[in-house]
Amino acid sequence: MRRRGSLGKGLQAGDHELLNVRRKGAYGRIRYMPGIQKRPEKDETSVKEEEEILIRPVFFVRQTSIIVLLMESIKFLYTNAGRDRTVMDLLEQTVLERNIDILAVTEPNKNRVGTQGWITDKDKDVALRFCNGRMKFNGKGGGNGFAWARCGDIYIYTCYFSPNKEQEAFEIFLRSVDRDIRERTPEKILIVGDFNAKSPTWGAPRADLRGNSIEEWIAEKDLNVVNNGKPTFERNGSVSHIDITLCSRNLRDKITNWDVDEEENLSLHKNILFEVSRSKPRYGILRTGRGFGWHFNTPLLERAKEKLAESFNRIIPSTMTLEEFQRVLTDVCEATFPKRIKRRGRSAKYWWNDEIAEKRRVCIRLRREVTRTAKRRSQEDVDLKREEYKQGRRQLKQMILKAKEKCWKGLLDELNENVWGDAYKIAVKRVGGRQPPQIDERKRMEIAKSLFPEAANITWTKRRCTAEEVPPFGTEELQRAVDKY
Structure with a gap:
């Protein structure tokens, strides 16, 4: 991980490092980065200049990394x-x-x-x-x-x-x-x-x-x-x-x-x-080619700076709020940089299907009808709507249970055909992980023989004996049998 001081090479004195992050639950802040650049000295003649510096952004890309400030x-x-x-x-x-x-x-x-x-x-x-x-x-x-x-x-x-x-x-x-x-x-x-x-x-x-x-x-x-x-x-x-x-x-x-x-x-x-x-802002490094937002690349930075300068020529920076600045910076990024493809994670459980989703929407509609009926209709109509809603809830429960049972049976059927399939992955908690090694039939037989060696054949002989040849049952043998319990 790079030290904070090494990230500031190439910045000019007085420049303010700011990047807006477009992500659900995250937003950018106008802030000086400690250890990267120094805040300009205040004097009576440069108060207005300093206000403009506080709002002027500088895109900074070095070794395909971008400094960001996240508030999650x-x-x-x-x-x-x-x-x-x-x-x-x-x-x-x-x-x-x-x-x-x-x-x-x-x-x-x-x-x-x-x-x-x-x-x-x-x-x-x-x-x-x-x-x-x-x-x-x-x-x-x-x-x-x-x-x-x-x-x-x-x-x-x-x-x-x-x-x-x-x-x-x-x-x-x-x-x-x-x-x-x-x-x-x-x-x-x-x-x-x-x-x-x-x-x-x-x-x-x-x-x-x-x-x-x-x-x-x-x-x-x-x-x-x-x-x-x-x-x-x-x-x-x-x-x-x-x-x-x-x-x-x-x-x-x-x-x-x-x-x-x-x-x-x-x-x-x-x-x-x-x-x-979150109570405290979190500084981080956004790698290009991964993550969210836009693909920030060096050839397009100059064009983005020009568009940003044009926007600030139309708006007085010192009067802008954070929301206005965020909107301007977003428009510039949308017009300049290509969008980053968002990788979607799992959006549904394994048993979820369109029929269950539709039934849930029906239950929501029935519950709202109960509420509206209670305000305008008789008690008999309210009881009828309420019974419809209860029936819809029972049907939704049954649909979920049946869908899970169907998935379970399908998993068992697949297990008979493919030992290394989803059942194996679930058993070892490796769903989405590495695939099992591919072993040919000859190698499998060799592994099986080494794990389960064949025992030597034993030939048993049968012999008839008389009652006199069988030793009598004594008290010591009886005592040993009792001690085992």
């Missing part, structure tokens, strides 16, 4: 799965469709979260998973009803408390979570979970005992409620606000796009989606 956001998905495996299946599909980085689940299917990659509590009432392979956690743990993981400088907690337990047990649960947080003394805290508590603070019409307890705890810990007031739970036409998102005060401005998703997930709880911006 982390995409979260949370829901309560109700122990249903089909809910977990749809969650995994949503993770792929929405490019989710971190998945948090309360009441997950215990068999599904017992595999590697999940962070759970002792009873598997809550689970966390980092879905982005590039994102690593640097610490994890949990207690009764909660689990946590550390991502950078953010401690992420997932909590669940059963509605069937008493208020005294809820107070003990809150104290255990509070004790665990104090042991770690985190600067930034993010808490998502199903507390089965109600309060107007997060949208409920009235507060219950648990809601009052959480309100006091929120005030004590100086936390903020992120919920926007939308209900997170729906059953037979009644809605509740029992899933809560909390964060520390210094993290509130970094949480954006918090919303209750209307996508069908086969759970009584709705999916909650939001994003968290």
Whole structure:
């Protein structure tokens, strides 16, 4: 890896290094790069010049590398799965469709979260998973009803408390979570979970005992409620606000796009989606020929500089906002550089098909019809629409289970024909990895004979004997037989 000082060769004094990165969840910033160029000295006659320098970009390419400054956001998905495996299946599909980085689940299917990659509590009432392979956690743990993981400088907690337990047990649960947080003394805290508590603070019409307890705890810990007031739970036409998102005060401005998703997930709880911006900018090197955006190449740089200069001649740089500058730089790159081909990852689970996708859209439409009918029609019409919606959900579940069973049978059939096929790759967790070595039939026989050598033939002879020739059964032999048991 190059040292930062070696990247600045070729820059002129006073030039400002800036590159805009067009990527989902990332944006550029106007910033001086420490160690690459020095900030111009201030004096009374050069204040205006300095303002222009702060906004003037310089494209810099050296050895097919580009310095970039990334501000990334982390995409979260949370829901309560109700122990249903089909809910977990749809969650995994949503993770792929929405490019989710971190998945948090309360009441997950215990068999599904017992595999590697999940962070759970002792009873598997809550689970966390980092879905982005590039994102690593640097610490994890949990207690009764909660689990946590550390991502950078953010401690992420997932909590669940059963509605069937008493208020005294809820107070003990809150104290255990509070004790665990104090042991770690985190600067930034993010808490998502199903507390089965109600309060107007997060949208409920009235507060219950648990809601009052959480309100006091929120005030004590100086936390903020992120919920926007939308209900997170729906059953037979009644809605509740029992899933809560909390964060520390210094993290509130970094949480954006918090919303209750209307996508069908086969759970009584709705999916909650939001994003968290990274707290610190990350400097990196963008290699040409890989990654995202455009192909930056040296022959086109001069043309890009000319187009950029023309744009700045029409607009006063000192009055431009970051968004305006970003738009100008994007237009120049679009007009000058060829687009980089984006490599798409997996966008669907192995069992997903068009019929299931269409059925999910039908379920969403039926649920909206229930909501509209409840406002305008009689109770009989509402019950009829609600029954249609329930039937659609049952059919969607059956379609998912049948699709998975069909894929499983197809995998078994392929195993009989090709030992080194997908079944082998799944067994050794090498899906998409290297292909097995190609061995001819003669070599296979040699390997098999070396692993399983043929034993010498033994000829057994039969001989008739009389009762007198058989030795009597004694007490010692009986005792040895008893000792074996």
